[in-house]
Amino acid sequence: MITEFLILAVSLAALLYAADNLIETVVSLATRMGMSTMAVGLTVVAIGTSLPEVMASAAAAWKGHPDIAVGNVVGSNICNIGLILGLPALVVPVTCHRAVLRREGLLMILASIVMLVLAVFGGMSRATGLLFLFGFGWFIYQVFRKTKSNERETSSAENTSDEDAPGSLWTALRSAGFLGLLLLSSEFLVRSTVSLATDLGVSETVIAITVIALGTSLPELSVSYAAAKRKQGDILVGNILGSNIANILLVLGLSAVISPFAIAPATLYFDIPAMLLLAFVMVAFLWRERGVDRPAGLVLLSLYAAVIVRCVLYSAA
Template identity: 40%
Template sequence: MLIPALIVIVSLIVLVWSADKFVYGAAGLARNLGISPLVIGLTVVAFGSSAPEMLVAASASLNGNPDTAVGNALGSNITNIAMVLGITALVRPLKVSSATLKREFPLLLLITFGVSAMFLDLNLSIIDGCLLVAGLIAFTGLMMRISMQEAKAGDPLITEAEAEIPSDLPTAKAILWLAIGLLLLLGSSELLVTNAVELAHYFGVSDLVIGLTIIAIGTSLPELAASVAGALRNEGDLALGNIIGSNIFNLFAVLAMPALLAPGKIDEQALYRDIPIMIGLTVLLFIFCYGWRGKRILAKWEGGLLAACFIGYQILLFSNLR
């Protein structure tokens, strides 16, 4: 089992690195083609940031492991809130001042409850997949409309997001990084899924749990790096915005993969154990950050509580292996 374990580790490293280069090249190319930074941030960067989860979910579904894909989506959302924002807030409390985020928080809650309802029959169908894709398109269009309005008002989230897009990358280099990133994303996601599933079966872990743990944590590492870096630059809006956007994309784009590519029954533990935890953490984040009295901040003690929830969740998963 040593070789599959090493391949999983190397695949995760390559997956994270190649996703960053894919986004870098795609964003640089889009800017050189005259697309506005705002549109790039809401489309190219948003989709590219979720590329590891999407490709892993697609690979797992095509290889007959849809529960791994479902676990990746749910586990990434849990990890993003509990681990990524928990650690980030412990490094530096996150101040929230963006009007756009105040609209996104209720939207994330609504989408979380709506998508979770699809699991009530313990089945993901092609119809569910089509609804998820339609929701993704509608969400992207809505956010573009809202962001264009807020950009005129100087919303800090829009300003911070636009500053992240490369402005001096030659077109030839942009295409090169785009191609390299895409090829490595495809190869590393396939190797990751194949060897992670092999490890799971060897240790008696379900496909769902391997998606919820190793794969979810690994594909959330870019969000952790981006959030901590944003917090250290006092860009709390960007750090939170990245997580909210990533979680919405996971629910729509990542879960659409098993629904469209491998429709059928799902592990009941996803409904009875993991979805309630994902909903609970999303509600908790909403309470912490929405700013009921005008002051919106994710404090260190709140980050510590989120991190403790993540540790507790991992203990729960591995104490009930089946």
């Protein structure tokens, strides 16, 4: 057990170090490439921090455990909003541009509604999974199309010379390295946490509902903490919106392509509606001038805690 505690401590330290440096490098890379920090948060950082969900859910679907795949997606999205947006808001108010909420915020809500409707009418088929993957590809294309448009508008004002290319390449390599460390440290952190929970006699059901969903969201949590500390609200919100969209369209879509599945009644009647409720609350708070302030952060954290308590009580029943 001492070994697990040491692995957990080292992994957590590595996770926070990687996240802090990743924010610095992606902001630098965005500036060099003419991309907005929001675009970077919605794509590069969001997809990168969603890789644990991709790997965990794909493996679960491949091994014939769709409940784990779906629970991981829904639990991670709930965690992203309730915990990962709620915690930084206790330290500094989180705001973003309303245009982002009209586009990506609306897409997150629509994707959640579609997931709920599909759950009611029988679950995810391979065809549905392919449509989800196509939708995710369209989302990424739209983000980069807007970025390229903005880049053309500013190209006359700022001319990036060829001699900046080596610096941009080095920044990109550093970003990839820190992202790799982020994913590796989160993997060891999840393993050590699950091992500790098992040693302490916590049921595997509780671990799956709480620890795994939280564990695969740790990259988002660490990135959001670092973004809040640096007052990079666009990256923080972009990371959460992009990750939630990726979890539904990419992770769930890929899982359905691997192995079609129905959605469990408990997930249908409580977990997905809870995810949808939190999505509405997040957009409503961010729409205000003051954004997600401390009281709003406490509301989000309370909703997240209520979901976790319900999951634990349900599994114990």
